[in-house]
Amino acid sequence: xxxxxxxxxxxxLRDIDGVLGSFLIDFDGHLLARDVPLxxxxxxxxxxxxxxxxLRAALESEGGSLSxxxxxxxxxxxxxxxxGHETLCVLCPRGTNVPAVQMGCTLVMRRLHSRVPKAAxxxxxxxxxxxxxxxxxxxx
Amino acid sequence: MxxxxxxxxxxVLKRPADDAELPPRVAAASPPLFVAELPPxxxxxxxxxxxxxxxxxxxxxxxxxSGPLRVPPPPPPSERSAARSRPAGLALASVRxxxxxxxxxxxxxxxxxSQLVAYVGRLAALLSQExxxxxxxxxxxxxxxxxxxxxxxxxELVGLMLEPGQHVQELRQRLGV
Numbered sequence: 568x569x570x571x572x573x574x575x576x577x578x579x580l581r582d583i584d585g586v587l588g589s590f591l592i593d594f595d596g597h598l599l600a601r602d603v604p605l606x607x608x609x610x611x612x613x614x615x616x617x618x619x620x621x622l623r624a625a626l627e628s629e630g631g632s633l634s635x636x637x638x639x640x641x642x643x644x645x646x647x648x649x650x651g652h653e654t655l656c657v658l659c660p661r662g663t664n665v666p667a668v669q670m671g672c673t674l675v676m677r678r679l680h681s682r683v684p685k686a687a688x689x690x691x692x693x694x695x696x697x698x699x700x701x702x703x704x705x706x707x
Numbered sequence: 708m709x710x711x712x713x714x715x716x717x718x719v720l721k722r723p724a725d726d727a728e729l730p731p732r733v734a735a736a737s738p739p740l741f742v743a744e745l746p747p748x749x750x751x752x753x754x755x756x757x758x759x760x761x762x763x764x765x766x767x768x769x770x771x772x773s774g775p776l777r778v779p780p781p782p783p784p785s786e787r788s789a790a791r792s793r794p795a796g797l798a799l800a801s802v803r804x805x806x807x808x809x810x811x812x813x814x815x816x817x818x819x820x821s822q823l824v825a826y827v828g829r830l831a832a833l834l835s836q837e838x839x840x841x842x843x844x845x846x847x848x849x850x851x852x853x854x855x856x857x858x859x860x861x862x863e864l865v866g867l868m869l870e871p872g873q874h875v876q877e878l879r880q881r882l883g884v
């Protein structure tokens with residue numbers, strides 16, 4: 568489930584003061600990578616991933632694709648950055664430099680997609696289906 | 708549920724000095740002038756207005772010469788607070804939901820927005836439990852050419868659909884998201 572290179576990418580987010588941890592989920596909310604304190608149990612994180620995926624799906628139900636999202640829970644923030652079918656979730660306290668975290672998320676997602684192109688193309692395959700990916704017998 | 712300024716206006720409308728000019732019996736039977744503001748079922752329970760038989764020869768003090776005095780009824784409190792939370796003219800749609808998801812007030816097309824806000828509120832509550840965080844306060848989402856803001860306000864959920872702009876940044880600062 569957790570890929571070592573991906574986890575090291577997430578680790579880069581901790582360069583920003585205040586970031587408590589981050590995790591990456593796929594379109595269905597399955598955990599792809601995590602870099603969170605051991606305080607967070609794996610089961611709880613799995614469930615949270617599923618709920619984040621549903622949150623993203625709900626927000627995109629209005630038609631537009633989600634770019635980013637910030638949710639505040641008292642003194643903590645949960646930042647979401649959606650790229651392709653993956654969603655990066657970052658947990659940090661209020662007062663964290665949110666623009667810096669968002670830039671960090673952008674870079675992480677960019678590097679992630681450049682490192683694991685297979686994952687992205689696999690998701691595209693699943694999302695688009697076979698019929699829409701061919702034209703006059705040719706595979707697009 | 709009226710605020711203090713409305714209570715003041717009612718006091719002014721009642722005009723106690725005019726009451727003093729009437730015979731005691733007539734003054735006691737006079738309905739207050741804000742009857743028009745009350746819901747019909749409450750207005751029916753008030754004493755009936757005095758008739759010509761109970762009047763003296765003077766023109767009625769409580770009836771304005773140019774027709775009945777009418778004060779526009781104040782909006783319900785929920786609508787007033789929704790208006791307070793909405794930057795005037797900038798929200799494409801806004802909705803206020805109670806804890807059961809019922810629409811308390813709305814503006815614009817809110818069919819989907821009300822469902823979205825209710826669902827987001829529920830998911831956020833689940834996320835706060837799973838990640839051991841405090842209760843959900845607010846959310847800001849950037850969609851393609853659209854911003855969605857959801858926040859808790861006095862136990863109710865308020866959802867706004869906005870166009871991107873400076874006002875969204877101000878709202879985000881106020882909500883801390």
